[in-house]
Amino acid sequence: MKVIKLYNSKSLKIEEFVPIKEKEVTMYVCGPTVYDHIHIGNARPLVVFDTLKRLFMAVGYDVKYVSNYTDVDDKIINRSKSLNVSEKELSEEMIKAYEKIKLALNVSKMHKTPKVTETMDDIIKFIDELILSGNAYVVDGDVYFRINSLSDYGSLSHQNLEDLKSGARVEENSKKENPLDFVLWKETKTGVKWESSYSFGRPGWHSECVVMIKKELGNLIDIHAGGSDLRFPHHENERIQAKALYGSELANYWLHNGMLTFGGEKMSKSLGNLISAKEAVEKFGANLVRWLLLSSHYRDALPFTDESIKNAGSEILKIETALKQANVILSLNSFKDEKIDEESYDLFLNQLSNDINTPNAYTVIFDTIKKLNILLRNKEYSVFEISKYQNSILKMLDILGIDFKIKNLDNDEKQLYLKWQEFKQAKNFKEADLIRESLIQKGII
Numbered sequence: 001m002k003v004i005k006l007y008n009s010k011s012l013k014i015e016e017f018v019p020i021k022e023k024e025v026t027m028y029v030c031g032p033t034v035y036d037h038i039h040i041g042n043a044r045p046l047v048v049f050d051t052l053k054r055l056f057m058a059v060g061y062d063v064k065y066v067s068n069y070t071d072v073d074d075k076i077i078n079r080s081k082s083l084n085v086s087e088k089e090l091s092e093e094m095i096k097a098y099e100k101i102k103l104a105l106n107v108s109k110m111h112k113t114p115k116v117t118e119t120m121d122d123i124i125k126f127i128d129e130l131i132l133s134g135n136a137y138v139v140d141g142d143v144y145f146r147i148n149s150l151s152d153y154g155s156l157s158h159q160n161l162e163d164l165k166s167g168a169r170v171e172e173n174s175k176k177e178n179p180l181d182f183v184l185w186k187e188t189k190t191g192v193k194w195e196s197s198y199s200f201g202r203p204g205w206h207s208e209c210v211v212m213i214k215k216e217l218g219n220l221i222d223i224h225a226g227g228s229d230l231r232f233p234h235h236e237n238e239r240i241q242a243k244a245l246y247g248s249e250l251a252n253y254w255l256h257n258g259m260l261t262f263g264g265e266k267m268s269k270s271l272g273n274l275i276s277a278k279e280a281v282e283k284f285g286a287n288l289v290r291w292l293l294l295s296s297h298y299r300d301a302l303p304f305t306d307e308s309i310k311n312a313g314s315e316i317l318k319i320e321t322a323l324k325q326a327n328v329i330l331s332l333n334s335f336k337d338e339k340i341d342e343e344s345y346d347l348f349l350n351q352l353s354n355d356i357n358t359p360n361a362y363t364v365i366f367d368t369i370k371k372l373n374i375l376l377r378n379k380e381y382s383v384f385e386i387s388k389y390q391n392s393i394l395k396m397l398d399i400l401g402i403d404f405k406i407k408n409l410d411n412d413e414k415q416l417y418l419k420w421q422e423f424k425q426a427k428n429f430k431e432a433d434l435i436r437e438s439l440i441q442k443g444i445i
């Protein structure tokens with residue numbers, strides 16, 4: 001099986017991936033808090049880690065990919081109040097919208113998508129166990145994790161504990177034993193709440209993911225992934241709870257994607273430069289958005305600017321045009337063959353297997369497009385060769401989740417295409433242009 005190398009944020013090294021169970025990968029990616037439509041930055045982990053999943057599958061792994069829905073949160077309570085709908089109504093509507101975006105961006109079906117509201121009993125049990133084992137404590141109906149109970153807090157995000165402490169002291173909460181202790185459960189007066197032995201309240205975000213990982217995939221998983229903004233405190237806090245309770249790591253590989261930049265600045269709500277994934281897909285098309293989200297190496301910042309959108313558009317058009325031209329020739333010759341150009345496909349897999357190096361993988365695609373275009377320009381073309389390169393490009397694009405939905409031409413379409421050629425040869429440009437318009441509309445050329 002092809003070796004896949006990944007940069008592990010915990011070791012700060014590129015490591016060879018070795019699965020826990022042979023030929024199987026368990027992956028967990030922190031999902032959205034469903035209070036609003038996701039912004040385009042949140043679509044990056046969705047697309048990047050789906051591509052990694054597709055790569056694992058392409059080289060022969062069975063992948064169990066789980067991503068959650070945080071459907072209990074202050075943001076949901078506040079927004080549902082301002083919209084005058086129930087929290088459940090709001091979160092369900094946002095989950096539907098998210099599912100639509102996943103479909104539009106061609107994100108493959110996930111193994112499980114658990115919700116916090118459906119995992120509550122297990123979350124309360126988990127917090128109970130942390131209290132019983134002395135790793136957490138109750139103060140006035142709230143529960144906090146006792147970070148002093150373990151020595152290696154901070155080792156995932158490589159943070160200095162003293163620096164963190166002085167930062168945390170600014171917003172010190174006198175209820176805590178240590179300013180870095182974080183909340184596992186908080187008593188609540190407003191919004192939906194659950195009964196526990198400590199109070200009526202809600203769980204903290206950091207416990208939810210650990211419990212859903214354990215429930216759907218087990219105590220230890222292969223890969224835990226998410227945006228680099230989740231590395232601290234979220235992933236650090238997830239890891240330390242698992243370590244406290246199971247005495248072992250939560251994941252063998254921690255992967256974090258870089259943020260989107262918008263004219264040089266990180267994209268976030270506070271900067272007011274927000275575009276939702278939904279708006280981006282409607283405006284630019286799903287293929288362009290997916291292509292753009294994969295165009296930078298996933299650990300680097302990704303510019304989401306007029307220029308990068310324009311570049312992605314012209315690259316996508318270049319690929320689509322070549323594939324359509326090849327498709328017309330193959331359809332007219334009724335040629336169908338499954339063979340691929342193994343050499344370019346293997347080069348492509350090698351690039352992706354090297355810590356998901358999509359920019360280099362794109363170069364392989366363009367080199368293969370170049371070869372295909374040379375064949376297409378040759379009057380004595382070989383349909384076998386055209387088919388071979390077309391198949392390999394389609395196979396590469398499939399791993400990237402790019403689908404042009406190119407279909408073979410039916411008889412009427414073939415006739416129409418031939419008529420266009422006839423009119424062009426006869427220099428009847430008026431008729432030729434009319435047919436050309438129709439061929440473009442049908443997506444043939």
Ligand SMILES: [Zn+2]
Pocket residue numbers: 030031209234238
């Ligand atoms: Zn999480």
